[in-house]
Amino acid sequence: MIADSRDGSLVNSATDTRPHMRYSFGIQCLRLIPGLLILPSSAETLFVSTKGNDAWTGSLQQPNDDQTDGPLASLAGARDRVRKLRADGALNKAINVKVAGGNYSIVEPIRFTAQDSGTKDAPVIYEAVEGESPNISGGRPITGWQRSQNGLWTAHVPEVAAGNWYFEQLWVNGRRAMRARTPNRFFYYMKHVTEEVLETGNPRQAKRARQTITVRPGDLASLEKVSDEERKDVQLLAYHKWDNTRKFLDSIDTETSILKISGGGMKSWNPLQKDTGYVLENYLAALDTPGEWFLSRAGTLHYLPRAGEDMSNVEVYAPVSPYFLIVEGDAANGKYVEHLSFKGLSFRHSQWLTPEEGFEPSQAAAPVDAVIQVDGARNISIENCEIAHTGRYSVWFRKGCSDCRIVHCHIHDFGAGGVRIGEMGMNKNEPEQTSHITVDNNIIRHGGRVFPCAVGVWIGQSSDNQVTHNEVADLYYSGMSVGWRWGYAESLSKRNKVEFNHIHHLGWGWLSDMGGVYTLGPSEGTTVSNNVIHDVNSWSYGGWGLYNDEGSTGIVMENNLVYNTKSGGYHQHYGKENVIRNNILAFARDHQLQFTRVENHLSFTFENNIVYWKDGPLFSGRWKEAKIDLKDNLYWQSSGKPISFAGMKFDEWQKSGRDAGSVVEDPIFVDVEKYDFRLTPGSPATRTGFKPFDFSQAGVYGEAEWIALAGSVHFPPFELPPPPPVLEVKEDFENPTTQRPLPTAHLSTENKGDSIAVSDEQAAGGKHSLKLTDAAGMKHNWNPHFYFSPYHKNGITRCSFDIRLDNAARFYHEWRDRASPYRVGPTLQIAGGNLISGGRQLLTLPLDTWIHLEVSAGLGGQSTGTWDLVVTIMGKEPVRFTKLNLQNENWTTLDWVGFVSDGTKASNIYIDNIELKNDPSSV
Numbered sequence: 062m063i064a065d066s067r068d069g070s071l072v073n074s075a076t077d078t079r080p081h082m083r084y085s086f087g088i089q090c091l092r093l094i095p096g097l098l099i100l101p102s103s104a105e106t107l108f109v110s111t112k113g114n115d116a117w118t119g120s121l122q123q124p125n126d127d128q129t130d131g132p133l134a135s136l137a138g139a140r141d142r143v144r145k146l147r148a149d150g151a152l153n154k155a156i157n158v159k160v161a162g163g164n165y166s167i168v169e170p171i172r173f174t175a176q177d178s179g180t181k182d183a184p185v186i187y188e189a190v191e192g193e194s195p196n197i198s199g200g201r202p203i204t205g206w207q208r209s210q211n212g213l214w215t216a217h218v219p220e221v222a223a224g225n226w227y228f229e230q231l232w233v234n235g236r237r238a239m240r241a242r243t244p245n246r247f248f249y250y251m252k253h254v255t256e257e258v259l260e261t262g263n264p265r266q267a268k269r270a271r272q273t274i275t276v277r278p279g280d281l282a283s284l285e286k287v288s289d290e291e292r293k294d295v296q297l298l299a300y301h302k303w304d305n306t307r308k309f310l311d312s313i314d315t316e317t318s319i320l321k322i323s324g325g326g327m328k329s330w331n332p333l334q335k336d337t338g339y340v341l342e343n344y345l346a347a348l349d350t351p352g353e354w355f356l357s358r359a360g361t362l363h364y365l366p367r368a369g370e371d372m373s374n375v376e377v378y379a380p381v382s383p384y385f386l387i388v389e390g391d392a393a394n395g396k397y398v399e400h401l402s403f404k405g406l407s408f409r410h411s412q413w414l415t416p417e418e419g420f421e422p423s424q425a426a427a428p429v430d431a432v433i434q435v436d437g438a439r440n441i442s443i444e445n446c447e448i449a450h451t452g453r454y455s456v457w458f459r460k461g462c463s464d465c466r467i468v469h470c471h472i473h474d475f476g477a478g479g480v481r482i483g484e485m486g487m488n489k490n491e492p493e494q495t496s497h498i499t500v501d502n503n504i505i506r507h508g509g510r511v512f513p514c515a516v517g518v519w520i521g522q523s524s525d526n527q528v529t530h531n532e533v534a535d536l537y538y539s540g541m542s543v544g545w546r547w548g549y550a551e552s553l554s555k556r557n558k559v560e561f562n563h564i565h566h567l568g569w570g571w572l573s574d575m576g577g578v579y580t581l582g583p584s585e586g587t588t589v590s591n592n593v594i595h596d597v598n599s600w601s602y603g604g605w606g607l608y609n610d611e612g613s614t615g616i617v618m619e620n621n622l623v624y625n626t627k628s629g630g631y632h633q634h635y636g637k638e639n640v641i642r643n644n645i646l647a648f649a650r651d652h653q654l655q656f657t658r659v660e661n662h663l664s665f666t667f668e669n670n671i672v673y674w675k676d677g678p679l680f681s682g683r684w685k686e687a688k689i690d691l692k693d694n695l696y697w698q699s700s701g702k703p704i705s706f707a708g709m710k711f712d713e714w715q716k717s718g719r720d721a722g723s724v725v726e727d728p729i730f731v732d733v734e735k736y737d738f739r740l741t742p743g744s745p746a747t748r749t750g751f752k753p754f755d756f757s758q759a760g761v762y763g764e765a766e767w768i769a770l771a772g773s774v775h776f777p778p779f780e781l782p783p784p785p786p787v788l789e790v791k792e793d794f795e796n797p798t799t800q801r802p803l804p805t806a807h808l809s810t811e812n813k814g815d816s817i818a819v820s821d822e823q824a825a826g827g828k829h830s831l832k833l834t835d836a837a838g839m840k841h842n843w844n845p846h847f848y849f850s851p852y853h854k855n856g857i858t859r860c861s862f863d864i865r866l867d868n869a870a871r872f873y874h875e876w877r878d879r880a881s882p883y884r885v886g887p888t889l890q891i892a893g894g895n896l897i898s899g900g901r902q903l904l905t906l907p908l909d910t911w912i913h914l915e916v917s918a919g920l921g922g923q924s925t926g927t928w929d930l931v932v933t934i935m936g937k938e939p940v941r942f943t944k945l946n947l948q949n950e951n952w953t954t955l956d957w958v959g960f961v962s963d964g965t966k967a968s969n970i971y972i973d974n975i976e977l978k979n980d981p982s983s984v
Contacts, residue, residue, distance in 0.1 A: 162193030170384035179400035189405030199382030200410025222360030248338035267326025304422030380412035390437025392461025413452025431457035476511030483523025546582025556586035563760035576608025585615030856981035
């Protein structure tokens with residue numbers, strides 16, 4: 062089988078288009094599951110069948126001859142019968158509900174409360190009849206397909222036409238179909254975004270706001286003929302850093318290329334902005350690719366078949382029920398749902414409908430609940446089940462849960478993430494805290510199909526959980542996330558074990574700031590060990606294997622194999638006393654190891670690791686300043702080039718007190734090109750104290766058929782997203798926006814008397830210019846400032862502008878890349894009338910006079926290590942400076958162009974006629 066990287070569905074090379082059906086989820090597999098409950102001889106058995114009737118007793122497996130008794134017809138009917146048996150005195154009997162194969166449709170979730178509990182000696186079990194595959198479906202088949210125009214097929218859905226039903230997901234022959242969208246691959250890029258506050262909130266985010274999004278003209282071509290009525294259902298899905306935003310459109314203006322959305326204010330730390338990727342979804346004109354569909358409010362379902370699909374013999378399902386099971390105990394009052402098990406059942410087709418206000422960005426899709434939702438529960442078990450084709454998370458042990466387990470389950474094609482444990486907030490009431498949950502030996506893959514920012518397994522404010530031997534793959538964000546506290550404040554996330562998991566093929570170039578295993582906040586006693594993590598590809602920064610994010614504390618990461626990541630095998634943003642030990646970190650693309658924030662405590666210990674890569678930098682970040690204990694590591698760059706240790710040679714690095722006992726030598730793997738990272742006898746790695754570990758133990762275990770299912774999907778190579786269009790700026794401030802000057806720039810002020818605004822006080826040409834007003838007492842001297850993010854990689858870039866400064870003003874203009882720490886190319890300062898670059902005074906400039914500056918430099922392969930400057934004082938001839946030295950000779954890309962008021966007193970700077978242009982063909 063091969064994964065379709067666009068919709069994540071499985072494509073089988075054989076005629077069977079539903080490969081998950083080939084694996085039996087019958088009871089025979091349960092013999093291999095540890096902890097299987099053995100029913101006592103006094104057990105009561107009930108039967109459920111598609112031939113049943115919920116008015117019957119359920120004591121017979123088949124209907125009797127006169128059709129007066131027989132099996133029950135549904136899980137809900139069986140639950141009600143169990144309640145009656147319990148009420149009639151069967152409190153000490155185990156009850157085994159055997160469900161025959163077939164399809165059981167539901168239109169609402171099946172709810173279990175404390176009255177549905179069993180006991181330790183008399184549990185209640187809902188399980189498949191041995192060798193059969195019952196399916197609880199929250200969907201409804203769509204039939205009556207007719208050939209239409211342009212290769213489309215249509216079906217009429219009268220319930221939609223009547224306003225009684227609507228759906229946003231569809232499955233054809235067991236594969237998720239894609240709602241009509243544009244573009245068909247990856248995304249367009251926003252040009253710039255402004256926000257109008259409708260209701261104030263906190264200083265970092267308005268409570269309600271409207272965003273105006275300017276895009277490129279061609280992006281909206283398919284929307285030109287969309288009616289106002291159809292426009293109401295068009296959705297914008299934006300991908301920004303680690304989040305996604307989903308909103309309905311307030312308006313579309315195809316002439317000015319402007320979209321408007323509204324709802325919550327943008328988060329200041331992760332707003333929509335220039336180069337945010339977006340798609341437009343759910344309108345008929347976008348239906349142009351096989352596998353896409355569109356549902357009109359008139360009830361017409363349009364579909365463009367994939368190759369090989371016979372619409373006269375096709376199985377199409379649309380979801381009705383948003384959930385499958387809801388277990389709703391009351392932990393606060395001691396009313397738990399207990400000793401309840403579900404085994405060998407399939408749960409398929411659940412609904413997600415976007416609310417009117419849309420979906421605001423939230424890390425890990427944290428507000429999204431699950432199709433199997435569990436609260437106030439103890440000893441709940443989900444074993445050998447299938448959970449597939451959903452719109453939400455799959456399972457959530459949320460509040461007041463303990464000693465519950467999900468094992469040997471096949472979870473695939475889900476709208477958000479796989480399994481969640483615990484809450485987002487700190488629950489001070491101990492009975493309502495969740496802990497001791499087991500997630501073991503599951504296949505969890507093909508997720509984030511509605512919420513790309515969701516994760517495979519999420520642990521929030523919860524302790525003592527075990528997440529082991531799972532296959533987690535094909536997600537757009539992190540594989541596993543542990544902890545939910547930004548910083549060092551109190552956290553309930555302790556002693557969690559994330560071990561022996563196989564985590565791979567994450568990101569796919571859609572989001573950023575992710576990890577194979579991601580941790581957050583204090584998590585003392587937590588271990589992340591013996592995992593295999595590979596193929597993590599972010600859109601921009603942050604495709605890491607192991608990632609200790611904000612405040613991660615007391616975590617041990619050891620015996621992990623990590624390879625083929627974008628941004629490094631390991632990264633710590635900031636944290637305390639973590640231990641990174643005895644790992645193999647190989648083949649990261651941008652750099653191998655990253656460290657960001659320097660703090661006044663031991664950030665982490667990095668020891669006995671093997672770091673292996675082909676080419677490029679070893680470190681990213683402030684490793685010279687970091688309080689890190691590095692020792693007994695092996696580093697090897699197979700290109701044979703010298704390795705820079707934070708700008709030092711290795712002997713210098715060791716003399717500075719770093720990496721005692723470490724070596725730079727080839728570890729001599731068995732076959733590194735084929736990712737066989739076993740060490741050959743005599744490997745120098747053993748001299749550093751590295752202890753070989755058996756990474757073949759990661760992933761699922763058990764019967765051969767189960768292991769084969771985990772390995773049956775072969776993923777295509779990562780496809781790189783299209784680069785953002787090259788930014789070019791031409792701004793004379795003669796048509797100022799009332800909302801925000803310089804919409805393509807990032808503006809920074811402190812609102813302490815400083816400001817950036819269009820002014821009519823001075824102008825180099827026309828009647829307006831941009832005024833930067835500085836003030837005394839600023840927290841940062843470099844405010845106010847603004848910058849552009851051009852992402853110019855090649856050719857020659859030129860930036861020109863007019864500037865006028867008063868006597869107290871200080872100004873600098875700088876070009877940077879995105880390295881960590883960033884590298885500076887061209888840079889100039891103006892202070893007290895002196896023009897300075899690289900410590901050298903170039904000119905004396907008059908104050909309160911317009912001066913024209915033009916900066917140019919070669920990029921990429923055309924970088925010469927120098928830059929040129931032309932200075933023209935009004936009324937005088939230009940003065941040229943050529944081959945000025947770059948501040949950092951390794952600077953070759955332009956990712957940041959800054960205009961900074963750097964004064965400490967009240968002052969004014971006027972800037973006019975900014976032009977930024979890149980010529981990739983220049984030589």
